Amino acid sequence: MKNVDKMDWFSNHLLHGADYNPEQWLHDPTILDQDILLMKQANCNVMSIGIFSWSLLEPEEGKYEWDWMDQVINKLHENGISIFLATPSGARPVWLAQSYPEVLRVGPNRQRNLYGARHNHCYTSPIYREKIAQINQQLSARYANHPAVQLWHISNEYGGDCHCDLCQDAFRTWLQQKYETLDQLNAQWWTTFWSHRYTDWSQIESPAPHGEQGTHGLNLDWKRFVTDQTLNFMQHEIAAVKTSQPTIPVTTNFMYYFEGLNYFKFKQTIDIVSWDNYPTWHKEDNGEIAIDTAMFHDMMRSIKRQPFLLMESSPSSTNWQSVSKLKKPGMHILSSMQAVAHGSNSVQYFQWRKSRGASEKFHGAVVSHNGSPNTRVFREVAELGTLLHELSEVANTDQVAQVAIVYDWENKWAIEDSEGPRNKGMGYKEEVQLHYQAFLQQGVTVDFVDMECELEGYELVIAPMLYMQRAGFELKLRSFVEKGGTLVMTYWSGIVNENDLVFLGDAPHGLTDIAGVISEEIDGLYEHEHNCGEITLQLEGRHLAGQYTCTKLCDQMHLHGAEILMVYTDNFYADRPVLTRHRYKKGQTYYIGSQFEPKFYQDLYQDLLEQLSIHPPVQAQMPEGVFISTRSNEYVEYVFVQNFTEKHQIIPALGEAWTAVNAEVDLRRIGSLKPLDILVAKRSLI
Secondary structure, eight states: OOHHHHHHHHTSOOEEEEEOOGGGGTTOTHHHHHHHHHHHHTTOOEEEEOTTOHHHHOSBTTBOOOHHHHHHHHHHHHTTOEEEEEOOTTSOOHHHHHHOGGGSOBOTTSOBOOSOSSSOSOSSOHHHHHHHHHHHHHHHHHHTTOTTEEEEEOSSSOOOOOOSHHHHHHHHHHHHHHHSSHHHHHHHHTTTGGGOOOSSGGGOOOOOTTSOOOOHHHHHHHHHHHHHHHHHHHHHHHHHHTTTOTTSOEEOEEETTOSSOOGGGGTTTOSSOEEEOOOOTTTSOHHHHHHHHHHHHHHHHHHHTSOBEEEEOOSSOOTTSSSOOOOOTTHHHHHHHHHHHTTBSEEEESOSBOOSSSTTTTSOOSBOTTOOSOSHHHHHHHHHHHHHHHTGGGGGOBOOOSEEEEOOHHHHHHHHTSOOSOSSOOOHHHHHHHHHHHHHTTTOOEEEEOTTSOOTTOSEEEETTOOBOOTTHHHHHHHHHHTTOEEEEESSOSOBOTTSOBOSSSBSTTTHHHHTEEEEEEEEOOTTOOEEEEESSOOTTOOSOSEEEEEEEEEEEEESSOEEEEEEOSSTTTTSEEEEEEEETTEEEEEEOEEEOHHHHHHHHHHHHHHTTOOOSSOOOOOTTEEEEEEEOSSEEEEEEEEOSSSOEEEOOOOTTOEESSSOOOTTSOEEEOTTEEEEEEEEOO
């Protein structure tokens, strides 16, 4: 079977399943049969297995035990349940750590860890690489051609770094390849500051709490090295599982806004993006949490610009959060379908059956400790399984965006390490989310790009807080505007190069003619302070009008060809520009000088969307806390109307072209949506 055929399998199914750990129940052979019966009742069609199975698959070095895994895979397959088979590198067996202590990580304090926990291993260690290659090759030889196995689940939630001598040497080699000479490294890291100049490669150490932390170029490069070394280790794992059958696609499960890895770097190595989603529903306003979660769903879809997999979620509570809050009735189906609405082709859980012991024994699961299907959670999971089965056609749809927002992991690292203009609450993610929220509320699909992505095909690109410029991104922005694109930039942009070295000359570096402004300085506001912007020239749509409150940072800029749309109202810079527009060649650039209240972005982007003739599939104003997302192919389009509030909401008529899928309602008329409920509708495009 060709790899494309395996990938096609994912376009024909909405998957429903869980992390399954049958090795925890081998003492009771009846559990497997009970679980399979319950899986079928819950309309599950896939299970991820083997994630933490190394110690049972290889209880002693070189001694393998497969019988139990054979039985699990065969029985699942006989009952129509497919397999995502994991490599077990996320947690090593005790014998490996005892026999080869070098595989255990060394922390930033230069102390080697004791055995324990997860991902407590060195990605550089030749021994660890040898041992994981051996077990992965054994897995591949035994199961790669089994008809149940549809996907390799490579490790689990890669994360963390190691500071051992092996990693220090690898880091120095990485730096030599990047900079070639110490003179170049010293220049880019600005090591003459505090007399930190290096005269030999061996002098360079990774950042440490009791050592160097103030060289920002070093801090950035260490994070980049960790991403590259993790990616290299994953590629080593993939090569091992591809030995027997190279056509099975691979994934690895990402984590929510994980600080330690640049996920865009993985897009060429994995075939499918997957991630683990654990929002704190009911902690705050569910609408705000929904916006935050939707944004990361869209980011995961954007990495490869194709549907992703929701690899983990909780059907009820999550035990490691500060409060193990239950999902209220309706929230499980609503939040799971939100993932589907934003491009997921699966809803999967951690975990299928609750463990009896250890740190996650009280984590939510489909099957509780009583083993019964007669629970509220199981009934909601089964109801969702039925809905996913009915919506299987959705798996063959995608989302197409005319709008892109720049979210760059390395830019975030640099901003948070910059030491000024604020040392608390620089809020890069929050700034990006303010822009994203305006499109979500209008039902407009948005892609996310980083600075290594191309911009062709977009009408509107938003680049918030583009503090760092790397990968020639300023040239991409220039070309985008020159060819007719509309660019939105903000304060704190074009300040440093890829090594956090400040550009000399005007800011935003290399883009002042495109932006039509020059930023002179920036004022940091205390938490109790704010300013306002007042419109002086309205846009064509005329939604942006009056005054808007701004906070945190206020850019002080003067015009370099742009026209003023809004000025500050207060402080010594009252009447100076805070929002400008500059027409440049075939395109235009808007520059926003401060962080504004959400209403500003809603009004601004409503004007820009009308100006650019970018129209959402459903042009209807939804109540606050109700969001619309769409998925389509050339034949059909689906709309998902999601009510994240805990009260009934009146929703406008969608129109006669739409037919409800999960309810019997007339969409030509104004209707209502129950609390924490979702309406799915479709229309033909042919």
